[in-house]
Amino acid sequence: MANYLESIPSTMKGIQLVGHGGLDQLVLNQQIDTPIPCASDVLIKVGAAGVNNTDLNTRIGWYSKNDNDSEDASWAGTALKLPLIQGADVCGVVVAVGERADKQLLGKRVLIEPSLWEVDGKKLQHAWYFGSECNGGFAEYAKVSAKHAHVIECDLTDEELASFPCSYSTAENLLTRAKVKPGDRVLITGASGGVGSAAIQLAKARGAGVVAITSGSKAEGIRNIGADLVVDREQSLVETLGENSVDVVIDLVAGEVWPQLLEVMKPFGRYAVSGAIGGPMVQLDVRTLYLKDLSFFGCTVLEPEVFPNLIKRIEAGDIKPLVDKVYPLEEIHEAQTQFATKKHIGKIVLKIS
Structure with missing residues (x-):
């Protein structure tokens, strides 16, 4: 029997x-079973949840390698179990703990680690993503294994904290x-997005220099969050930076300019x-x-130390939240429409409660 902090309704919105498909595939339901x-889970009363590329990509079937076929259109390359509550970026308060979960989590504000290795008390052979292979945080309540609920102690709001987990x-x-x-000199593509702007701050916190690629209209904003040099995405990287000029490339874009990323990397560079x-x-x-002895890293599943280290950075004030706009949960269509324009810097967040 779980221990409850407060009375929990049997249904939730x-x-x-x-x-x-389109935005019409996102439906507000006021009578979802809570x-x-x-035994090893916690129940979280969600305060806020961020919007991510993953949400849009999952909705449109972008992850499918078979022309948006629903049979392989999830983050893990399998069919989704619909209806699904999305939302990987979650900040909230633990209101119930299973009998085998840490009782000290009860009443604590937490961030959910979105890359999951345990769901419904079962260890996974391959990581799932919160809000993709299982229900996420676009609802009043969410459950997750206690091992993936990380206590956060700081003065930031739920909306600010919800900008951190995924990106x-x-x-x-x-x-x-x-x-x-x-x-290190680090080149970051897609620098104005949630992950790109986060990478700028985190690279600077590590003592690295940052070259950021973005549109010209966002250059000043990107400099303000720490980039040492901003390159317009319409410019030639080789002409602007020169060959063999960066140690590391953090890539979120790929596309046609991809070969230039390798040209500007130094020998023994890391991508x-x-x-x-x-x-x-x-x-x-x-x-x-x-010939350049380059190393390539595909990065999806989090290394074990990543999320605890992120919590430490937040609590120490080494990184700052970048929230562009907050919408109520009911306005998710407007939030995703704004997100898709890519005119923002940082995160768009949904306020849940």
């Missing part, structure tokens, strides 16, 4: 993804996998990628890869 935590853990994972160290918003198919000259 939330946004359900009912199929792949999750019941298993910042992804960015920290990229930097961790690429072994970014003090003195880490977790996105392809510019297009997933690229041209690779294998000679560049082996």
Whole structure:
């Protein structure tokens, strides 16, 4: 029997993804069964949840490698269990703990680690993503394994804290996998997005120099969050930076300019990628890869130390939340429409309660 902090209603409101396609596939439901935590779970009263590329990509079936076929259109390459509550970025308060979960979590404000290795008390062979392979945080309540609920102690609001989990853990994972160290020169593509802007702050916190690629209209905003040099995405990287000029590339874009990323990398450079918003198919000259002794890292599943390290950075004030706009949960269509314009810097967040 779980221990409850307060009386929990049997039903809750939330946004359900009912199929792949447009915004009409996101439906507000006022009578969703409230999750019941298993022995190793916690139940969280969600305060706020951030909007991510993952939410949009899952909705439209972008992850499918078979023309948006629903059979492989999830983050893990399998069919989704619909209806689904999305939402990977979650801040809230633990209101119930299972009998095997840490009782000290009760009443604590937490951030959910979105890369999951345990769901419904079962260990997973392959990581799931919160709000993709299982229900997430676009609802009044969410459950998750206690091991993935991290206590956060700081003065930031729920909306500010909800800007961190997905984007910042992804960015920290990229930097961790690429072994970014003090003195490295790091090139970051897609620098104005949630992950890109997070990577700027986290790279600077590590003592690295940052070259950020973005549109000209966002250059000042990107400098304000710490970039040492901003390059307009319409410029030639080779002409602007020169060959062999950066130690690490953190790539969120891919697309047509991808070969230039390898040209500007120094010998023994490290390339880490977790996105392809510019297009997933690229041209690779294998000679560049082996003649420059480059290392490539595909980064999806978080390294074990990543989320605890992120919590420490937040509590120490090493990084700051970047919230562009907050919408109520009921306005998720407007929030995702604004998100898709890519005119913002940082995060768009839904206020749940």
